[in-house]
Amino acid sequence: MNPDGTRWTLSEDVAIAGLKEGKWRFWTAGDKKSVWIVTAKSPSGREYLKAETDWVQPAKLLALPDCP
Structure with a gap:
């Protein structure tokens, strides 16, 4: 929160650059454990x-659900 x-937000491009x-570093929690968010490249x-x-x-x- 600001x-x-x-709520603060980042565009996908800004998050990838960061x-x-x-x-x-970003992570999400699910299935009772934390998981790192990474970048990938499409074909x-x-x-x-x-x-x-x-x-x-x-x-x-x-x-993931949308943030309120």
């Missing part, structure tokens, strides 16, 4: 975010 009570630069060359335990598709991230 000091004014609003991960690659070592500026940030077309587009980078995207996924859970470290996902194979190709970002299934764990896509299954």
Whole structure:
């Protein structure tokens, strides 16, 4: 949360850049354990975010509920 009570957000591109630069690390909790978020590259060359335990598709991230 921001000091004014609003939620902070990052675009996917900014999050990917921050991960690659070592500026940030992200994780999600599910199945009673934490999982790191990593970058991956599609066959077309587009980078995207996924859970470290996902194979190709970002299934764990896509299954998360939206933030209120």
